[in-house]
Amino acid sequence: MSADYVLETRNLIKEFKGFTAVDDVNLKVERGTIHALIGPNGAGKTTVFNLLTKFLTPTTGTILFNGEDITSMKSAAIARKGIVRSFQISAVFPHLSVLENVRIALQRKEGNSFHFWKSEKVLDKLNDRALELLDEVGLKDYANAITVDLPYGRKRALEIATTLALDPEMLLLDEPTQGMGHEDVGVVADLIKKVSANRTILMVEHNLHVVAKLADKITVLQRGAILTEGTYETVSQDPQVREAYMGVEADDEVANAIAAESAAEKEAKA
Known part of the structure; x- marks a missing residue:
């Protein structure tokens, strides 16, 4: 039996004066799951969010919500359909x-x-x-x-x-734990898990501990394109993912240490 996808993108592309920020992204978010969108800075994660909620218009491609083409809809109409978004800065x-x-x-x-x-x-x-x-x-x-x-x-x-x-039927959470101390991160992660009951969540998140705890499926972006997808266990062991985050290949111990240090630095600077 095929999966029930609440949100799909087909060959989604966004160009800015010759620069391709989102490059042929085919994303499928299964109903009732927590789906994380991760990647290094500049990978195109927030641009994808802006396309899905029509703060930006795709150059080409299609966005489907519950099987309906919403590509040409305005932001307010998409919100009324049941897609509601939070932002990096608390609003x-x-x-x-x-x-x-x-x-x-x-x-x-x-x-x-x-x-x-x-x-x-x-x-x-x-x-x-x-x-x-x-x-x-x-x-x-x-x-x-x-x-x-x-x-x-x-x-x-x-x-x-x-x-x-x-x-909302679907929540789009953009960096929900950005700028938080360790204690608040845990509280908000638990909250996201709690409110995910009977809802679908697509989240952009830098904190890989949060991603590991919450995400049923992860899509990794690099340079605007999908690098790989799967569970946290799958993507965290992918050499391409490690290289995308760190620029070099590393063994497990070094990779985990660098990833933790990188996450801490990003939280401190936020």
Whole structure:
């Protein structure tokens, strides 16, 4: 029986004035899985995300969601279809409360996001659902806190809650643990695993420990093209993957040490 793919790209190409940033990418994301997109800096990972969510238009190629061609759709239409994306920088309203941030996201589904003249009491009916979402991401006790006062890891958890408020079928997470300390990384990784129930997640992530813990399947990009795909055990032993990350071939011990050091440096600089 063939796999059930929620998202597919066929011969996806993006060129910028003669430079090919995404080169003939055929990506298949199986429904109900966590799929990681990894690769060295400049491999084209975020460009692929921008193509999938139509922040960029493909030069050529096709994007399918649930078998429907969405290549020519606008970003808002794709979001309404059920593909919702987070960004590398936490996107929350810093001077609103945690609860208010989630209510704003819930308003989008109500279709009254811009009815500024209505009484705030109209939004009270959204409180129960907002609190459910906050509970799901471990933030219920912080509902009345002002968002700017939250530690960075909890801001990322709040962003996931606002994303879930849109009731997505598929989540695209762009560097969800970037800039976090070790403790926050573990908390957010556990959260991603928790919210993946009954959803599909495609994530770009530099932290290979997170990828190893979460991903059912990994696609490795290099210079805009797919280098290899498979489980973490498969791709981590691939000599081409090691060379793409490190520039040289190395034995297991050296490869693991360099990969860990590289990940730590990237987190420190973020």
